[in-house]
Amino acid sequence: xxxxxxxxxxxxxxxxxxxxxxxxxxxxxxxxxxxxxxxxxxxxxxxxxxxxxxxxxxxxxxxxxxxxxxxxxxxxxxxxxxxxxxxxxxxxxxxxxxxxxxxxxxxxxxxxxxxxxxxxxxxxxxxxxxxxxxxxxxxxxxxxxxxxxxxxxxxxxxxxxxxxxxxxxxxxxxxxxxxxxxxxxxxxxxxxxxxxxxxxxxxxxxxxxxxxxxxxxxxxxxxxxxxxxxxxxxxxxxxxxxxxxxxxxxxxxxxxxxxxxxxxxxxxxxxxxxxxxxxxxxxxxxxxxxxxxxxxxxxxxxxxxxxxxxxxxxxxxxxxxxxxxxxxxxxxxxxxxxxxxxxxxxxxxxxxxxxxxxxxxxxxxxxxxxxxxxxxxxxxxxxxxxxxxxxxxxxxxxxxxxxxxxxxxxxxxxxxxxxxxxxxxxxxxxxx
Amino acid sequence: xxxxxxxxxxxxxxxxxxxxxxxxxxxxxxxxxxxxxxxxxxxxxxxxxxxxxxxxxxxxxxxxxxxxxxxxxxxxxxxxxxxxxxxxxxxxxxxxxxxxxxxxxxxxxxxxxxxxxxxxxxxxxxxxxxxxxxxxxxxxxxxxxxxxxxxxxxxxxxxxxxxxxxxxxxxxxxxxxxxxxxxxxxxxxxxxxxxxxxxxxxxxxxxxxxxxxxxxxxxxxxxxxxxxxxxxxxxxxxxxxxxxxxxxxxxxxxxxxxxxxxxxxxxxxxxxxxxxxxxxxxxxxxxxxxxxxxxxxxxxxxxxxxxxxxxxxxxxxxxxxxxxxxxxxxxxxxxxxxxxxxxxxxxxxxxxxxxxxxxxxxxxxxxxxxxxxxxxxxxxxxxxxxxxxxxxxxxxxxxxxxxxxxxxxxxxxxxxxxxxxxxxxxxxxxxxxxxxxxxxxxxxxxxxxxxxxxxxxxxxxxxxxxxxxxxxxxxxxxxxxx
Numbered sequence: 032x033x034x035x036x037x038x039x040x041x042x043x044x045x046x047x048x049x050x051x052x053x054x055x056x057x058x059x060x061x062x063x064x065x066x067x068x069x070x071x072x073x074x075x076x077x078x079x080x081x082x083x084x085x086x087x088x089x090x091x092x093x094x095x096x097x098x099x100x101x102x103x104x105x106x107x108x109x110x111x112x113x114x115x116x117x118x119x120x121x122x123x124x125x126x127x128x129x130x131x132x133x134x135x136x137x138x139x140x141x142x143x144x145x146x147x148x149x150x151x152x153x154x155x156x157x158x159x160x161x162x163x164x165x166x167x168x169x170x171x172x173x174x175x176x177x178x179x180x181x182x183x184x185x186x187x188x189x190x191x192x193x194x195x196x197x198x199x200x201x202x203x204x205x206x207x208x209x210x211x212x213x214x215x216x217x218x219x220x221x222x223x224x225x226x227x228x229x230x231x232x233x234x235x236x237x238x239x240x241x242x243x244x245x246x247x248x249x250x251x252x253x254x255x256x257x258x259x260x261x262x263x264x265x266x267x268x269x270x271x272x273x274x275x276x277x278x279x280x281x282x283x284x285x286x287x288x289x290x291x292x293x294x295x296x297x298x299x300x301x302x303x304x305x306x307x308x309x310x311x312x313x314x315x316x317x318x319x320x321x322x323x324x325x326x327x328x329x330x331x332x333x334x335x336x337x338x339x340x341x342x343x344x345x346x347x348x349x350x351x352x353x354x355x356x357x358x359x360x361x362x363x364x365x366x367x368x369x370x371x372x373x374x375x376x377x378x379x380x381x382x383x384x385x386x387x388x389x390x391x392x393x394x395x396x397x398x399x400x401x402x403x404x405x406x407x408x409x410x411x412x413x414x415x416x417x418x419x420x421x422x423x424x425x426x427x428x429x430x431x432x433x434x435x436x437x438x439x440x441x442x443x444x445x446x447x448x449x450x451x452x453x454x455x456x457x458x459x460x461x462x463x
Numbered sequence: 464x465x466x467x468x469x470x471x472x473x474x475x476x477x478x479x480x481x482x483x484x485x486x487x488x489x490x491x492x493x494x495x496x497x498x499x500x501x502x503x504x505x506x507x508x509x510x511x512x513x514x515x516x517x518x519x520x521x522x523x524x525x526x527x528x529x530x531x532x533x534x535x536x537x538x539x540x541x542x543x544x545x546x547x548x549x550x551x552x553x554x555x556x557x558x559x560x561x562x563x564x565x566x567x568x569x570x571x572x573x574x575x576x577x578x579x580x581x582x583x584x585x586x587x588x589x590x591x592x593x594x595x596x597x598x599x600x601x602x603x604x605x606x607x608x609x610x611x612x613x614x615x616x617x618x619x620x621x622x623x624x625x626x627x628x629x630x631x632x633x634x635x636x637x638x639x640x641x642x643x644x645x646x647x648x649x650x651x652x653x654x655x656x657x658x659x660x661x662x663x664x665x666x667x668x669x670x671x672x673x674x675x676x677x678x679x680x681x682x683x684x685x686x687x688x689x690x691x692x693x694x695x696x697x698x699x700x701x702x703x704x705x706x707x708x709x710x711x712x713x714x715x716x717x718x719x720x721x722x723x724x725x726x727x728x729x730x731x732x733x734x735x736x737x738x739x740x741x742x743x744x745x746x747x748x749x750x751x752x753x754x755x756x757x758x759x760x761x762x763x764x765x766x767x768x769x770x771x772x773x774x775x776x777x778x779x780x781x782x783x784x785x786x787x788x789x790x791x792x793x794x795x796x797x798x799x800x801x802x803x804x805x806x807x808x809x810x811x812x813x814x815x816x817x818x819x820x821x822x823x824x825x826x827x828x829x830x831x832x833x834x835x836x837x838x839x840x841x842x843x844x845x846x847x848x849x850x851x852x853x854x855x856x857x858x859x860x861x862x863x864x865x866x867x868x869x870x871x872x873x874x875x876x877x878x879x880x881x882x883x884x885x886x887x888x889x890x891x892x893x894x895x896x897x898x899x900x901x902x903x904x905x906x907x908x909x910x911x912x913x914x915x916x917x918x919x920x921x922x923x924x925x926x927x928x929x930x931x932x933x934x935x936x937x938x939x940x941x942x943x944x945x
Contacts, residue, residue: 077533081873363862375877378844386883388868393859393889401883403842403874 033088036071042094043175049096054150058157062164062174069168078167081351081383082293082322087265090235092207098146098179100125102202114227118196124178124208130198139189139220145180145211156182159213163243163271166295170269173209173241180211183224187217187247194223194255194445201260204234212242216250216278223442226256228266235263235290242270246278248302253281255445257452259288262316266292274334276302283440284311285449286321293322300327300334309338312433312453315380317346326355327369329362329395338369341433344380352384354399360391369399374406374432430454495544498522501650504549508619508654511626514633521639521649528643534806535835535867536775538748541713548651548684607667614659615670618686621657628659632690636719636756636783644715644777645752652686652717660695660726669925671700685716691726693759698729700928714773716751724759724786729767731928735935736772743802743831746774753780754810757789757818765792766809767923769932774803779837781810784818784849791820794920798936799832799864808838808855808869813846813879824855825917827936828864835867842879849879857887858916860909910936 032040043063047056071088072079102122119142120130126144133142148156160180164170185191201208216222230236238260246252258266266289274280286292298307313321327336342350350373358365373382386399406428414424433453440446492503501522505515530541608615614625622629639649660666691697714736720728730753739746749772755764766780782791793809811820820840828834836855857866868885890912898908914921914933921929 360863373874375874378877380877382872382874384872384874385870386868386885387870388857388866388885388887390857390859390866390887393862393864395859396886396888398884398886399868400885401870401872401881403872403879403881405877405880 033071034091035088038091038093039172039176042096046094046096046176055153058153059175062171066168066171066175069171072168078324078353081349082291082320084291086290087237090205090237090265092205092235092237094176094207094209095124095178098125098144099128101129102127114196114198117193118198119181120198120200121179121208121210122200122202123206124210126179126181136195137189137191139186140191140195140222141184141186143182143184145177145182148182156180156211156213159215159245160211160241160243162273162297163241163269166269166271166297167267167293169239169267169293170241170295173211173239173269176207177209177211177241180213182213182215184215185217185220185222185250188219189217190219190221190251191223194225194442196225196227198227198229199238199240201230201232201236201238201264204232204236204263207237207239210240212240214242214244214252216244216246216252218247219249220247221251223253223445224255225445226254228256228258228260230260230264232261233263234261235265236261237265237267239267241268244270244272244280246272246274246280246305248276249278250275251279253283253441253445255283255285255440255442255449257285257287257449258292259452262288262290264289268293269295270297272298272307274298274300274302274305274307277304278302279306281308281439281441282310283436283449284309284323285436285452286311286313286315286323287452288314288316289319289321291320291322293324295324297326297328298336299330300336301330303331303333305331305334307334307336308439309336310436310439311340312436313340313342313350314433315342315344315348315350317348317377320349320351322351324351324353324355326357327367329356329358329365329367331359332361332363332365334362335366336368338367339436340371341436342371342373342382343376343429343433344373344382345376347377347379347381349381350383352382353387354385355387355389356397356399357389358392358395358397362392363394365392365395365397367395367397371399371401372432373403374429375403376405376429492547492549494547496546496548496651500548504651504653507549508622510622513626513630514622517634517639518650521646522651524640525643525646525650528640528646530643534777534837535833536777536804536806538775538804541748543647546713549653611664611667612661613664613666614657616657618652618655618657618688621688625657625659628690629657629688632688632719632721634719636721636754637717637752642752644750645717648684648686648715648717648752652684655686655688655716657687658689658697658699660691660697662693662695664692664695666695666697669698669700671702683712683714683716685714687716687718688721689719689728689730690721691723691728691762693723694725695723696727698731698925700731700733700925702733702735702928702931712747714747714749714751716753718751718753718780720755720764722755722757722759722762722764722786722789725761726759727763727765728755729765730755730780731924732766732768732770733928733932733935734768734770734772734776737774738772738801738803739774741801743774746803747772749773749776749778751778753778755780755782755791757782757784757786757791757815759789760786760815761788762786763790763792765790765794765923767792767794767920768796769920769924769928769935770795770797770805770807771935773805776803776805776807778807779809781812782820783812783814784820784846785814786818787815788817788819789815790818792923793820793822793824794923795824796827796917796920796932796936797825797834798827798829799834800829802831804833806835806837808836810839811841811851812839813842813849813851815846815849817848818846819849820851822851822853822855823919824853825920826855826857826866827860827913827916828857828866829860831861831863833865833867835869836885837869837871839871840873840881840883842874842876842881844875846876847878849876851879851881853881853883853885855885856916857885858913859887859889
């Protein structure tokens, strides 16, 4: 057993003794058994073919077991000040009531926490989290080890104008954090959720969150996630969404830093006329790796999906993109678009991409496209010919490449903020 | 597809056109596979010691391997002990020296298939090395080819007369342990074609082999080896038809192409083996390993295939682009109808600088047909300035068919450019309406649209094949619209 697993086991055993109810212990035990049965992901598995976890294996990380373990004074470098209201703060997986600001949420929005739930509600919560946890072995690990979970429900007809911020902080090194988010949107409701994954420690951390989403008919959700953890951070995340008739889901995922990131995203369109948009940017620094495994499942007719991921790779950075689109039998009139574009800025960078279409219906329009290349020489020449310095021209072109994704974010405030972040990373990297 | 009249329904039940069986006495060895079988095959063919050793090595490795399960095809497990591994027509013992000596029954078979050997050879200038089951029985134009130094003969002849070439090149592109079926083939391969084009020679005619599976329960294990020496060029045609039968037949061929400096090999296939009946019974299992090796600088290997037959196709003609500025091409039309399954695609492995590859794959899926494009484009770290363009389109006819795409793209060099695009759709109602409005019948309209869809690939085929391919597609499709 590798050090990481050994520590996970120790943590699991510690947690099992803490847990009050017999039922919860049983649930955690079941997930742990499943995790052990699935085995540690190795490159021999198709889903992990290009992503090696050898770095994570060697780490011995502590898990937080106390769901409300208060952390005093979140470091000022974290962007909490910029987030005025409607924020939920988790530090190393534990909820921070004092840092959070949730008193100004409208009545239609309810927040419940795992640690406050009764046995019956816990069972429902676990049941609803199950498909998300089933996506990878890390999902099972989350089910066994998670510290706290938040259950966000938006009542029918309630639409929130201001975004809700979910801040996940990796504050201390040598820690892992396992948390769960359940989002339920009622009919005709609307929400923008901005997820901040931040950390400023220069020691290794592992963040392993699982998110489950259920959208009732005609609900609209925009989820904007930005990963900005430390250089030595490991980030694994699973997202599973169920969309009912006419619902509209937009997921934006920006992986901007970290040693290794792995996102498993599955969006299921289970009733007619549901729409989903899945967009993302990965900026991979030297020796880092970002891996996106996405799956859009058209289980019902008349649904549309639009997916686009863009990657910028530097140094010996490595990126993996596996985009699967499955159109089930009888999911007629499906329209699906998918694209993945990669910019290799260094001769040591590596991209492994696999846009995968599985189609079982005939009346469909599905397309995918992939490109891997360098900055366009003609564009470069255009800028240089107009007296723009080499590094600025380069910055401009990279910005233009990635900003296209941010432009699609509907909420103005969030869009501006992400634009700023994307521009920032380019400049910072140039000064290094 | 409501606009198609019901009369088309009748066409769906169209049976296999080439379903007949020629009864010729065959010389068979007992069923089953063991080291003895391998030794027996080798002995029958009077092979040199090195080849027997090579076969045994492959057999021993094969024993340790398991059949691949990753392909999206489904079939009952194959009993490898229930197959006859060698079958030669008895008449072969005397060895026909000209067409007149060939068994008239055989010639009739070819005639039924629409390929009268001599006529075709003379008119079209094609030399045909016809493989009837496992032993070549007629090779034409050999003398003419010999004049320019080209060796074009059956594999077993090559083993007897040119063992040094066999020893030098056999298994260098597809090693014995490459995969389960390649290992099986290496152990028990019966016969096939061998081509060697000497330096600087441009082959004066299109070379062609017609493969045909005839005797019952005979798995065919063809082995083809084509070597184009420096500056040589050759175009090779392979076509297949097989009689109707009830039991599934295994076909595990291996094709190896070697292109040295400035050489060019164009390999075209029209595959029309028995696909099974409407319920998918009795079709041929086609598990083929085809690979080309662009060894020299500026070499060029091109695969063109039209796949309409077989119950199951498992085939990935690949090119290893080792030489600088070498070029690999893959053009494919694959059609699955009724219960046919095809998992096919290509691999382009870019190793050399400024290597280029093009992939155009057109899949047509009808009825309950299942189709998957599985491709790999790999840009190694050394592949500076390499380029790839991939286009794979699928056309769906019928609401119970499937089309899947699994393109693997691995890029380790930042100067390499890779483009991949794919689309899946069915024939547009507006396109059909347009044609129907102008007085075309529904089936003509569909045929025209499908042919347009495949045109990019057909134009890569040699003349003789292009005509046959279009006809074949028409026949195979007619039954599927509804």
